[in-house]
Amino acid sequence: MAPRILIAREAGACYGVERALEMVDGAAEGLGRVHTLGPLIHNPRVVADLAARGVSVVSSPEGARGDTLLLRTHGTSPDEEARARALCARVLDATCPFVKKAHVAAARLASEGYQVVVVGEAGHPEVEATLAHAPGAVVVGSADEARALPELRRVGVVVQTTARQALLAEVVGALVGRAEEVRVINTICEATSGHQEATDELAREADVMVVIGGRISANTTRLAEISAARCPRTHHVEGADELEASWFEGAQTIGITAGASTPASQIEAVRERVEELVGA
Numbered sequence: 001m002a003p004r005i006l007i008a009r010e011a012g013a014c015y016g017v018e019r020a021l022e023m024v025d026g027a028a029e030g031l032g033r034v035h036t037l038g039p040l041i042h043n044p045r046v047v048a049d050l051a052a053r054g055v056s057v058v059s060s061p062e063g064a065r066g067d068t069l070l071l072r073t074h075g076t077s078p079d080e081e082a083r084a085r086a087l088c089a090r091v092l093d094a095t096c097p098f099v100k101k102a103h104v105a106a107a108r109l110a111s112e113g114y115q116v117v118v119v120g121e122a123g124h125p126e127v128e129a130t131l132a133h134a135p136g137a138v139v140v141g142s143a144d145e146a147r148a149l150p151e152l153r154r155v156g157v158v159v160q161t162t163a164r165q166a167l168l169a170e171v172v173g174a175l176v177g178r179a180e181e182v183r184v185i186n187t188i189c190e191a192t193s194g195h196q197e198a199t200d201e202l203a204r205e206a207d208v209m210v211v212i213g214g215r216i217s218a219n220t221t222r223l224a225e226i227s228a229a230r231c232p233r234t235h236h237v238e239g240a241d242e243l244e245a246s247w248f249e250g251a252q253t254i255g256i257t258a259g260a261s262t263p264a265s266q267i268e269a270v271r272e273r274v275e276e277l278v279g280a
């Protein structure tokens with residue numbers, strides 16, 4: 001009997017990614033030369049499709065002088081945005097509103113005199129942009145890193161939108177008792193936690209899991225980790241062409257999930273390819 005193929009009840013492109021893709025579609029239709037500041041989203045297949053339509057990635061606003069520039073979903077620093085607005089003919093802000101909320105919260109906490117701690121992954125563009133909004137802010141990726149911070153008095157915590165709730169709880173637990181005051185603004189995005197819960201649920205019943213999304217995508221990588229903890233036969237792919245028939249041997253239930261930067265068309269392509277490989 002052919003295996004069941006199930007898609008996670010919450011999977012794929014979130015509000016912020018859909019919004020960014022609509023903005024870039026609109027811009028590509030008649031706004032002259034269009035660029036994105038860094039990859040618009042962390043999905044190399046989507047970025048390659050955009051490049052084929054003439055939308056190129058620039059690493060600084062200077063590369064888009066006189067043209068149209070889209071600011072990526074992960075946000076930018078205030079300095080980069082100011083340079084973009086001074087140099088480019090048009091600036092379209094595709095920063096996800098939930099990321100923006102984290103930036104605004106970090107800036108407000110810093111202005112109120114808190115030492116801002118950003119819980120998340122050092123070097124990630126969203127975290128870097130959040131740090132840039134709050135002078136003196138530091139990034140912390142684990143409870144141990146929080147324990148290693150120098151003396152603290154008033155601490156304001158914000159979180160990378162794709163972080164795990166459990167990580168936030170661990171870090172806050174490590175900070176409480178070390179500082180006089182710990183103020184937490186939980187900026188984890190619900191789309192991310194919804195995807196994580198749905199992946200965990202599906203991975204409990206699946207024999208094999210396929211997780212679709214960019215390998216550089218923090219939220220997709222997190223889904224792959226959550227899935228692998230329940231289902232050791234988890235495979236993280238960027239597209240249908242990476243699937244191998246041997247992965248599905250003996251499987252009765254195959255689960256498919258996708259990160260927040262994965263458009264529905266990529267999920268459908270993977271589902272169709274799995275069906276072909278297992279003869280469903």
Ligand code: SF4
Nearest residue numbers: 014016096098161189
């Ligand atoms: S996962 Fe959440 S924060 Fe990130 S782009 Fe999507 S909606 Fe915005």
